[in-house]
Amino acid sequence: MKKILVIGATSAIANETAKLFAKDGAELFLVGRSGDKLQAIEADLKVRGAVRVASHKLDFTQLTGYEEMIEASINTLGGMDAVLIAHGTLPDQKACEESPEKMLEEYTVNCTSFLKLLTLLGNYFEKQGKGTIAVITSVAGDRGRQSNYVYGSAKGAVSLFLQGLRNRLAPKGVHVLTIKPGFVDTPMTGHLPKNPLFVSAQKIAKGIYSAMKSGKDVVYLPGFWKLIMGIIKAVPERIFKGLKL
Amino acid sequence: MKKYESWGRYPRVEHSRVERVLWRDGLPHLSNIAETVLPYGYGRSYGDSCLNEAAALIDMSQLNRFLAFDAERGVLKCEAGVRFDEILKVIVPHGWFLPVTPGTKFVSVGGAIANDVHGKNHHSAGTFGCHVRQFELVRSDGKSYICSPTENTDLFKATIGGLGLTGIVTWAEFSLKKIHNPFIEMENIKFSHVDDFFEISDEGFESVVSWIDCTATGKNLGRGHFTRGNHAGLHITKETPGEMMLPFPIDAPQFLLNNFTVKAFNSLYYHRQIPQKKSAVVHYNPFYYPLDMIDGWNKMYGKRGFLQYQYVIPFNGNEKAVTRDIVGRIAKAGTASFLAVLKKFGDIQSPGIMSFPRPGVTLALDFSFGGNKTLKLLKELDEIIMENNGAVYPAKDARMSPESFKKYFPQWEYFSQFIDPKFSSSFWRRVTA
Numbered sequence: 001m002k003k004i005l006v007i008g009a010t011s012a013i014a015n016e017t018a019k020l021f022a023k024d025g026a027e028l029f030l031v032g033r034s035g036d037k038l039q040a041i042e043a044d045l046k047v048r049g050a051v052r053v054a055s056h057k058l059d060f061t062q063l064t065g066y067e068e069m070i071e072a073s074i075n076t077l078g079g080m081d082a083v084l085i086a087h088g089t090l091p092d093q094k095a096c097e098e099s100p101e102k103m104l105e106e107y108t109v110n111c112t113s114f115l116k117l118l119t120l121l122g123n124y125f126e127k128q129g130k131g132t133i134a135v136i137t138s139v140a141g142d143r144g145r146q147s148n149y150v151y152g153s154a155k156g157a158v159s160l161f162l163q164g165l166r167n168r169l170a171p172k173g174v175h176v177l178t179i180k181p182g183f184v185d186t187p188m189t190g191h192l193p194k195n196p197l198f199v200s201a202q203k204i205a206k207g208i209y210s211a212m213k214s215g216k217d218v219v220y221l222p223g224f225w226k227l228i229m230g231i232i233k234a235v236p237e238r239i240f241k242g243l244k245l
Numbered sequence: 246m247k248k249y250e251s252w253g254r255y256p257r258v259e260h261s262r263v264e265r266v267l268w269r270d271g272l273p274h275l276s277n278i279a280e281t282v283l284p285y286g287y288g289r290s291y292g293d294s295c296l297n298e299a300a301a302l303i304d305m306s307q308l309n310r311f312l313a314f315d316a317e318r319g320v321l322k323c324e325a326g327v328r329f330d331e332i333l334k335v336i337v338p339h340g341w342f343l344p345v346t347p348g349t350k351f352v353s354v355g356g357a358i359a360n361d362v363h364g365k366n367h368h369s370a371g372t373f374g375c376h377v378r379q380f381e382l383v384r385s386d387g388k389s390y391i392c393s394p395t396e397n398t399d400l401f402k403a404t405i406g407g408l409g410l411t412g413i414v415t416w417a418e419f420s421l422k423k424i425h426n427p428f429i430e431m432e433n434i435k436f437s438h439v440d441d442f443f444e445i446s447d448e449g450f451e452s453v454v455s456w457i458d459c460t461a462t463g464k465n466l467g468r469g470h471f472t473r474g475n476h477a478g479l480h481i482t483k484e485t486p487g488e489m490m491l492p493f494p495i496d497a498p499q500f501l502l503n504n505f506t507v508k509a510f511n512s513l514y515y516h517r518q519i520p521q522k523k524s525a526v527v528h529y530n531p532f533y534y535p536l537d538m539i540d541g542w543n544k545m546y547g548k549r550g551f552l553q554y555q556y557v558i559p560f561n562g563n564e565k566a567v568t569r570d571i572v573g574r575i576a577k578a579g580t581a582s583f584l585a586v587l588k589k590f591g592d593i594q595s596p597g598i599m600s601f602p603r604p605g606v607t608l609a610l611d612f613s614f615g616g617n618k619t620l621k622l623l624k625e626l627d628e629i630i631m632e633n634n635g636a637v638y639p640a641k642d643a644r645m646s647p648e649s650f651k652k653y654f655p656q657w658e659y660f661s662q663f664i665d666p667k668f669s670s671s672f673w674r675r676v677t678a
Contacts, residue, residue: 023334037268040310047311047323047335187267 001132001213002051003077005029005070007117008087009055010037012186013136016205017084022050029073030055032087052077060087060113061105070120082132082212083121085114090188096150103150110154115161122165125174133169134177134212135162139220141180142229145245166217178218179208182225249302252543253291255550255614255643258298258671265304269324269415273303275385281669284409286326286353290360291553292643293671294408300669303413305355311335312416319421320378325355325414330537333529341421342476342529344376348586350534355414360640361406361597365452365533368591370422372602374405375595380417385667389415394596403663406597408639410664410673424476429532431474433523435515439467439572442587443565451475452532455587458511459575459610460504467572468515469587474532481526504579536584546613552643554623555609557590557602558635564606567633571626575610578622584611598660601638609641620644639672650676 004021008014009030018028022045030045030053032038038055045053054076058069074080091106114135125131140148141155159178166176183189183198199222207221220226235243249260261280264273275282280300287306288295296302309326316339321332329343330350336342347362356362361374370376379393382400390412392401404411429452434445439457447453450473457469536542543551558567568587575585586609590602612619627649630637636653637645651657657677664673 036270040268043312044310047314049335190265 001026001081003027003029003079003081005031005073005077005080005083007031007083007085008060008136009041010034011086011088011188012201013181013184013204013208014084014086015041016201017086017208018045018050019048020205020209022046022048022053025049025051027052027077028054029077031058031069031073033057033059060109063108063113063116066113066116066120070117070124074124080124080128080131082134084208084212085117085133085135087113088136088188091148091150091154093148093150106150107154110151111157114158118158118161118165122169122174126169126172128174130173132175132177132212132215133162133165134179134208136179136181136208137162139180139182139225139229143232143240147245175212175215177211177216179211179221180218180225180229181221182228247304249285249296249304250288251291251293251295251643252289253551253553253614253641253643254543254546254548255552256293256296256298256671257550258293258296260297260302261300263302263304265306266308266326269308272383272413272415275667276387278667282667283670284325284355284359284413286356287328287351289347289349289352289356291641292639293675294360294639294642294673295356296671297669298671305353305413308415309353314339316341319423320418321421322416322418323354324416325353325358325380327354328352329354329357336421337424337427337529340424342424344420344422345370345373346533348534349537351537354417354419355409358405358414358417359407359409361595361600361602362640363590363602365454365588367593367602368447368453368589369451369593371591371593372406372595372597372600373419374597374600375593376420377405377596378418378420380404381415382412383415384412384665400663402596402598403660404597405595406599406601407660407663408599408670408672410668410670412665412668422476425479426477426481427529428477428481428526429474429529430477430481430526431472431524431532433518433525434471434473435469435518435521436471437468438464439469439569439587440565442467442469442471442568445471445473447473447589449475453588456514457572457585457587457608458515459572459585460508460511460579461515462573462576466569466576467587469585470515470518472532476529477526546611549614551614552612552619552623553609553641554612554626555607555638555641556626556630556635557605557607557638558630558633559603559605561633563633567629568606568608571608571629574622574625578618580612580615580619580622585609598656598663599639599654601636601640603636605635609638639676642672645676647676647678 004026006014006018010032028050030038042053056069088110096103137159138155140152141159144152162178181204184204185198186201204221211219278301282301282303283297284305285302305326308324310324312322314321319341329352346364357373361372363372382392383389390397453473455469455471457467461468588607592604631652
């Protein structure tokens with residue numbers, strides 16, 4: 001896994017994951033919004049062992065420029081062995097309830113942008129007949145809950161899309177990985193009160209790195225979330241609808 | 246949830262807030278914070294020099310990016326939150342090592358500068374500050390200063406050993422030491438009395454350290470092991486062992502570390518080597534960082550925490566007698582632990598105004614915190630150190646008096662003019678009261 005496209009490279013989890021690939025001497029194409037942050041990360045990854053690093057600015061609150069970005073990545077790295085899609089925001093649920101426009105904006109960043117990327121990348125990898133598509137969704141996508149269902153359903157849609165994509169691409173030799181982290185201590189959750197379930201971005205990155213290399217289909221990170229979400233999913237709807245989770 | 250403590254876990258204080266820095270352009274606006282601030286790395290200082298009770302801490306641990314690495318000339322530039330262990334992972338495969346390292350690799354670059362750390366090679370390489378080429382210091386006046394031996398020299402000298410009080414170091418550039426491989430060719434020599442320590446030579450060896458038994462008495466007073474070593478020559482090749490860390494997961498109960506168990510451990514440890522002299526080739530990890538193999542070893546002291554005391558007394562003709570006297574008092578008091586490290590400092594001068602190492606004999610000790618008994622013994626030791634024009638190391642201190650601090654560091658007043666008015670620490674307030 002040498003040539004890797006990292007989308008949302010300035011996010012804590014993607015950044016930590018990129019460090020692990022850098023150590024292996026990978027070639028990385030970083031995509032994010034902030035040129036300054038991308039530059040700082042580029043320099044760091046080079047010192048950590050990345051053989052080549054380049055960056056590209058793109059904002060996923062809108063839906064254009066994706067084809068150009070993917071082409072730039074393929075041209076710069078001379079191919080693509082893997083992509084990690086890690087951009088996103090944590091929407092303000094209440095604000096989204098009050099404003100359909102806000103809700104749709106969040107859906108663009110956290111859902112539609114992913115689906116467009118996956119359509120383009122899916123076709124590329126299918127033609128190539130090999131490679132890894134790794135995407136960060138969330139445990140929140142496993143069940144709609146009153147506290148965060150805008151985020152949850154956006155992530156849930158992506159998880160379902162990935163499931164279909166996996167079914168289409170598995171016979172073609174392409175690995176599709178759905179990454180479902182639980183609570184992670186990153187700038188995205190900086191405003192939330194921390195509880196013992198929070199883990200570091202580094203810990204998640206280790207899980208992503210190993211899942212990408214070992215060909216897993218769906219990983220809950222840390223692993224105990226599989227059990228927790230199993231229980232959550234098993235609660236009958238007539239009971240769940242009355243809960244305040 | 247992250248706890249902001251020091252390594253000795255004494256004292257334990259509450260902070261008003263902790264600001265976490267993620268990017269160099271994301272430093273907190275100090276004018277928006279009413280309280281004083283203090284940068285915090287990984288809390289490896291033992292006492293209260295990394296704490297700022299009832300005021301603010303600035304957590305620099307996520308400002309941890311590398312900026313540039315010149316693998317030809319051996320120069321590294323990185324953000325202040327980068328840890329020494331991360332640096333080693335990057336530079337060792339390219340044939341470079343840290344020029345100076347303390348006994349743990351889990352310190353930040355910023356912390357290494359703030360405490361002007363030293364290691365087992367002081368007589369051959371000086372302190373960490375001796376190898377710093379430049380750094381960026383951001384102060385509450387909103388300005389950032391590039392500090393080096395030739396630019397903003399006053400701030401350069403004040404910040405090295407300046408305990409984080411002069412401002413925030415955002416990045417630093419320093420020189421590295423060339424090595425051929427990750428191994429150390431070492432010799433371990435047993436000595437039966439602390440007087441013998443002074444007879445064993447360090448000539449021809451870059452790194453030297455001794456462990457002594459502070460519980461033995463009489464003719465066994467201060468018996469120990471003298472370890473001396475050099476980075477291995479080209480002719481050495483060995484399979485590199487993997488990193489293995491055993492966690493010390495819980496606070497050990499009080500009875501685990503008492504005078505009997507420590508005495509027993511020390512006796513076994515002293516006798517672990519049967520021949521008087523033994524040579525070996527080891528990986529740099531067990532040579533430089535034996536305690537790092539146990540993650541969270543400070544919990545061995547239990548919830549009450551522990552005190553570290555490291556002093557230096559100059560070469561004044563008296564050092565052998567004074568060392569014997571001090572070791573004798575500690576053995577008699579029966580409050581010691583097994584971590585007693587004896588070294589000599591050489592005469593390589595650090596640029597840091599408040600730098601601790603000076604030519605002489607230095608002994609570092611751990612004391613399980615036993616309340617007044619422990620404090621009384623340390624006060625006694627302070628009297629001896631003061632009498633001998635020595636000093637005690639702030640990075641390890643939790644209890645030295647203002648009177649002794651001012652004697653150890655008469656330059657403290659000159660240094661204070663460089664302290665940023667918005668910065669303070671529990672340590673500084675205590676020793677300048």
